[in-house]
Amino acid sequence: MHPFDQALELEPSGDDRWRGRTIPEWANMVGPFGGITAATLVRAVELHPQRHGQPIALTVNYLAPIVDGEFDILTRCVKTNRSNQHWIVELSQDGEAKTTATAVFGLRRQGWSETEITPPAAPAPEDIVPSVPPFGVVWFDNYDMRFVDGAMPDTAGEPTESASSTTTLWVRNKPSRAMDFAALASVSDIFYPRVFLRHGQFVPAGTVSITVYFHADEEQLAAQGDDFVLGTARAHRYSGGYFDQSAQLFGRSGVLLATSHQFVYFKA
Amino acid sequence: MHPFDQALELEPSGDDRWRGRTIPEWANMVGPFGGITAATLVRAVELHPQRHGQPIALTVNYLAPIVDGEFDILTRCVKTNRSNQHWIVELSQDGEAKTTATAVFGLRRQGWSETEITPPAAPAPEDIVPSVPPFGVVWFDNYDMRFVDGAMPDTAGEPTESASSTTTLWVRNKPSRAMDFAALASVSDIFYPRVFLRHGQFVPAGTVSITVYFHADEEQLAAQGDDFVLGTARAHRYSGGYFDQSAQLFGRSGVLLATSHQFVYFKA
Numbered sequence: 001m002h003p004f005d006q007a008l009e010l011e012p013s014g015d016d017r018w019r020g021r022t023i024p025e026w027a028n029m030v031g032p033f034g035g036i037t038a039a040t041l042v043r044a045v046e047l048h049p050q051r052h053g054q055p056i057a058l059t060v061n062y063l064a065p066i067v068d069g070e071f072d073i074l075t076r077c078v079k080t081n082r083s084n085q086h087w088i089v090e091l092s093q094d095g096e097a098k099t100t101a102t103a104v105f106g107l108r109r110q111g112w113s114e115t116e117i118t119p120p121a122a123p124a125p126e127d128i129v130p131s132v133p134p135f136g137v138v139w140f141d142n143y144d145m146r147f148v149d150g151a152m153p154d155t156a157g158e159p160t161e162s163a164s165s166t167t168t169l170w171v172r173n174k175p176s177r178a179m180d181f182a183a184l185a186s187v188s189d190i191f192y193p194r195v196f197l198r199h200g201q202f203v204p205a206g207t208v209s210i211t212v213y214f215h216a217d218e219e220q221l222a223a224q225g226d227d228f229v230l231g232t233a234r235a236h237r238y239s240g241g242y243f244d245q246s247a248q249l250f251g252r253s254g255v256l257l258a259t260s261h262q263f264v265y266f267k268a
Numbered sequence: 269m270h271p272f273d274q275a276l277e278l279e280p281s282g283d284d285r286w287r288g289r290t291i292p293e294w295a296n297m298v299g300p301f302g303g304i305t306a307a308t309l310v311r312a313v314e315l316h317p318q319r320h321g322q323p324i325a326l327t328v329n330y331l332a333p334i335v336d337g338e339f340d341i342l343t344r345c346v347k348t349n350r351s352n353q354h355w356i357v358e359l360s361q362d363g364e365a366k367t368t369a370t371a372v373f374g375l376r377r378q379g380w381s382e383t384e385i386t387p388p389a390a391p392a393p394e395d396i397v398p399s400v401p402p403f404g405v406v407w408f409d410n411y412d413m414r415f416v417d418g419a420m421p422d423t424a425g426e427p428t429e430s431a432s433s434t435t436t437l438w439v440r441n442k443p444s445r446a447m448d449f450a451a452l453a454s455v456s457d458i459f460y461p462r463v464f465l466r467h468g469q470f471v472p473a474g475t476v477s478i479t480v481y482f483h484a485d486e487e488q489l490a491a492q493g494d495d496f497v498l499g500t501a502r503a504h505r506y507s508g509g510y511f512d513q514s515a516q517l518f519g520r521s522g523v524l525l526a527t528s529h530q531f532v533y534f535k536a
Contacts, residue, residue: 056510057477057531059327061370063347063354078358078365079331083509084476084533086331088356088368090346097346100356102329102368104476104531108508112536114466115505116433165384198382208352208372209325211479213512213531215505236516237383237483237524240376241351242324244481244527246514248504256505259512261529263325263372263481265352268380 002177003142004186007036008043010073018044018073022066026139031065033139034207035189039182041089041101044073046182052085054218055181057104059211066091066098083107108217119250122148125170125228143190146170146228150197159200165235165245167191176226179257181214184221187249188212188260191233194245195266198235203268208242210262216255224251241265270445271410272454275304276311278341286312286341290334294407299333301407302475303457307450309357309369312341314450320353322486323449325372327479334359334366351375376485387518390416393438393496411458414438414496418465427468433503433513435459444494447525449482452489455517456480456528459501462513463534466503471536476510478530484523492519509533 001009003025013019026036038060045051071093079086084106091099128146150167153159171190173183193205216224233247242263249258269277271293281287294304306328313319339361347354352374359367396414418435421427439458441451461473484492501515510531517526 057329059370059477059479061325061354061372064349078368081332086329086365086368088358090356097354100346100354100370102327102370102477104329106476106510108510109535111509111534112463112467113505113507115507116502117504195380199380208374209327209370209479211327211477211529213510213529215507215510215512217508234384236385236527237381239381239383239483240485241379242374242376242481242483244483246527246529259504259514259529261479261481261514261527266379267377 008040016075021070022068035186039186042182042185044075045087045103048075050077053106055214056106057213060101061209064098115256119230119254120168120232144172144174153200161200162197165194165198168232170228172228178226179221179224184258185212193264194235205266207262207264212260214258216257227252276308284343289338290336303454307454310450310453312343313355313371316343318345321374323482324374325481328369329477332366383524387498387522388436388500412440412442421468429468430465433462433466436500438496440496446494447489447492452526453480461532462503473534475530475532480528482526484525495520
């Protein structure tokens, strides 16, 4: 089984309840990669018999590190409307809350559509050498990342500060895997903390809250298949020990699949 | 009492519970203005005896219209860490859920700070004629809005489409009132749906989820006082009956007070 799907394996454990477990392949510095946790919460709602439609919007809050082992997810449907549905989701371990989320699911309707932004200029992913992460974070191996701009700082020499916080990269699951809403949630969190890029070095940092808006419908995800996604992210302000970063994820044809935003704690 | 503070009047009604009521001054087309609801949820957490620090990040989901009358708010503290705290908040009427939210509160720490964006060019608010809203939405009267760009479409003649979705305006409470976190949450939702601007006319539209990142600390809010805020907002993509819009709110000195993002349902 693909490591992405393996991480999302959940068994029902009572009304509105699901049981899952961390797998070593997705380990981050502390606990699992935040993107895989977000994807797991999406999957939990997708599995629920009352689920109505597809993911529209998701906010995930990281309360405390998930430790290696089993976890419980509570998916509570708060309201079902004709065209959409609202969920509150909580992930806990031994009764201690670790992650909370709200999710909007819904039906998409045909109608006027337009995209106001264009993807950043980038050579084809085939023309870029795959990145070798500069330090041993296990989950990186689950993605083929090809940086166009703003690669992870090289910590071998003196820190090289950057005036820009922008990272642009091609990315896809490794081994490749068809895109779906859960995978899109995960890749929305692919961008390492922008403060690393600005400072040219690693500092303590961790996402406190991430929001994903799913622009693509099922047809557009099917067209995406297992191809690379072009992602770009930047920050706006660092202050009081927090900064924001906003990201856009495009298909190779230029279709905007998702936008995401996060607020990150840091110490520098 | 100022109409903003009047709308935020809450009485405790049991452990973690608060009772409030709509007031006619904040009426929108259907139910109250979403910004005043967001502000009320911030206030409910602020009133809670366990509250630790100030607002850091807020996501509010609009499930169903709030009807005129009383409402109940449940503020549940899910986790308190050393430097931050996570809340789940639910607003209901007669036991029916109307709004859900997650909020991160926390302490801010001194450290490296920088802003990567600059406010849009704009004449001083004193040099712009206050806007007269083109239709009778009551809550508009609680804000002094002075549009720099992308004013509300004039529905008197033929619709004039716009290639841009950007609105930039100076805005402050009317009557003026000192800025605080609740007021900042409310003004983050000041931007009418971008699809109105693109189409040059009103179409059915409503926010499903809004996220606010509070960049300012208490000192910066105190410096803001009751002065105008310069806000700018734009969309990225309209598809499947939803679009996103992102906003930035600056003080007159150029300080970035907040960024916000929302996903909006529309029919066009």
